[in-house]
Amino acid sequence: MDGTRFGELLRDHRNRRGLTQQQLADLATVSVRAVRNLELGKAQRPRQETVRLLSEVLRLNDSRRAELESAAFAPAAGARRGLVEPVAPPAPTTPMVGRLAELDTLMRLLTADGHRSLSIVGLGGIGKTRLALELAGAVYAGCGWSVLWLPWQGLVNRGEAAGRLADLPVGRLLREAADDPGRALAALGGLIGNRPLLLVIDGFDPVDGYAGDVVGLLQRCPRLRVVVTARAPLGTAGEQVVPMGPLRVPAASVTDVAALAGVESVRLLVSHIHRFHPGFRLDAVSVSAVAAICRRLDGVPCALAHAAEWFLTEGPEDLLALAARNPLTLASSPAGTGGLADARGQFGRSLALLSPADRRVLERMGGHRGPWTVADAAVALGQEGGGYAGTARAVHTLLVHGLVRETADGARRRFTVLNLVRALIDEQAARRAVEQPVGGCLRLPVRSG
Numbered sequence: 001m002d003g004t005r006f007g008e009l010l011r012d013h014r015n016r017r018g019l020t021q022q023q024l025a026d027l028a029t030v031s032v033r034a035v036r037n038l039e040l041g042k043a044q045r046p047r048q049e050t051v052r053l054l055s056e057v058l059r060l061n062d063s064r065r066a067e068l069e070s071a072a073f074a075p076a077a078g079a080r081r082g083l084v085e086p087v088a089p090p091a092p093t094t095p096m097v098g099r100l101a102e103l104d105t106l107m108r109l110l111t112a113d114g115h116r117s118l119s120i121v122g123l124g125g126i127g128k129t130r131l132a133l134e135l136a137g138a139v140y141a142g143c144g145w146s147v148l149w150l151p152w153q154g155l156v157n158r159g160e161a162a163g164r165l166a167d168l169p170v171g172r173l174l175r176e177a178a179d180d181p182g183r184a185l186a187a188l189g190g191l192i193g194n195r196p197l198l199l200v201i202d203g204f205d206p207v208d209g210y211a212g213d214v215v216g217l218l219q220r221c222p223r224l225r226v227v228v229t230a231r232a233p234l235g236t237a238g239e240q241v242v243p244m245g246p247l248r249v250p251a252a253s254v255t256d257v258a259a260l261a262g263v264e265s266v267r268l269l270v271s272h273i274h275r276f277h278p279g280f281r282l283d284a285v286s287v288s289a290v291a292a293i294c295r296r297l298d299g300v301p302c303a304l305a306h307a308a309e310w311f312l313t314e315g316p317e318d319l320l321a322l323a324a325r326n327p328l329t330l331a332s333s334p335a336g337t338g339g340l341a342d343a344r345g346q347f348g349r350s351l352a353l354l355s356p357a358d359r360r361v362l363e364r365m366g367g368h369r370g371p372w373t374v375a376d377a378a379v380a381l382g383q384e385g386g387g388y389a390g391t392a393r394a395v396h397t398l399l400v401h402g403l404v405r406e407t408a409d410g411a412r413r414r415f416t417v418l419n420l421v422r423a424l425i426d427e428q429a430a431r432r433a434v435e436q437p438v439g440g441c442l443r444l445p446v447r448s449g
Contacts, residue, residue, distance in 0.1 A: 006041070013068070115240045136198065150201050185213040269290060293323055298420055302331075303331035355397075372415060
């Protein structure tokens with residue numbers, strides 16, 4: 001950001017309106033310290049929302065607003081000279097719902113705290129890529145950093161990651177090293193050298209065995225920062241893990257339409273429904289079923305997106321009944337298209353990463369009715385769970401992997417297994433029961449009720 005130019009413009013517009021810094025801050029609902037730092041050029045990354053609020057309070061016309069925004073989000077002078085290539089990250093195609101707390105945390109870790117290795121981890125379809133896009137755009141536009149966006153599966157699949165970088169040196173390098181992602185990362189280190197850069201590796205799979213190559217890249221390039229999105233942590237030295245859980249779901253006790261409409265998961269589901277059912281409105285008739293669907297689907301973004309597809313042919317009450325029978329059905333695309341279409345495959349890949357001990361805790365507590373504490377889990381598992389310490393470690397792992405979520409249940413930390421995960425565990429157990437012969441006969445699952 002050209003802080004001096006932005007500060008001068010802001011001060012000039014404020015004086016023209018006859019406002020003090022305190023009055024401008026109050027009207028724009030920001031702190032007077034923020035206004036002061038912006039005018040002095042000390043604030044290096046004003047939020048887009050802050051610039052919008054200031055522009056509205058100052059009653060800027062379109063040209064002056066554009067001038068202020070240009071000064072706010074322009075790269076710092078010389079910040080991108082000599083980098084690999086000043087390529088902007090991919091532009092998001094959808095608005096980000098919620099996640100502001102996570103975005104603030106990531107920005108602070110990268111900038112103020114100086115962490116060089118961040119891993120955004122969680123279930124497939126939880127929104128890791130969307131958050132990483134927002135983060136990359138913020139540091140590119142607001143901090144003057146150059147960003148290199150690297151889809152890991154594209155790199156593994158014979159250099160498809162070159163994509164939009166095809167005509168640039170880094171794109172040619174990735175294609176040439178396509179048969180060996182480790183060699184590609186090493187060669188990338190030679191290209192980056194001591195230049196400042198943010199590298200985003202999207203969809204990294206620790207199982208591929210290249211985590212050490214990421215560490216080597218960081219060691220070779222002292223001014224490089226790496227953000228990885230993955231289902232599980234890399235497990236490397238210096239890695240700062242940021243778990244990403246589901247969106248907030250509405251409490252069963254809340255029935256007010258306006259209050260429910262503001263809950264993140266409800267907002268996201270309704271926005272997706274409008275793509276298939278433009279006339280849909282959240283009202284007193286539909287709101288309870290919509291809220292219950294969000295709870296049954298745990299607030300998982302990809303599950304909500306697929307549930308919206310079902311609204312093309314079914315009403316909210318019918319879909320709630322479908323989710324009550326098996327939420328995995330509603331969480332999968334009825335058209336069967338898209339990379340995240342199959343909820344069973346998405347969650348199954350996360351379950352496959354667990355150790356047998358972690359899996360035992362998940363399965364045992366998946367059958368627990370109501371929220372539970374680590375102490376409850378330790379009692380339920382007994383010595384099988386490795387005592388309190390072993391159980392606490394397992395619960396920590398399950399939280400990081402996004403298979404368990406914390407519930408708002410008073411002062412004590414209480415948890416619950418996701419409904420979607422619980423349904424998949426039940427399906428897998430039933431399938432194993434069918435496949436295992438007993439006394440020469442097939443064992444059939446028996447369900448009570």
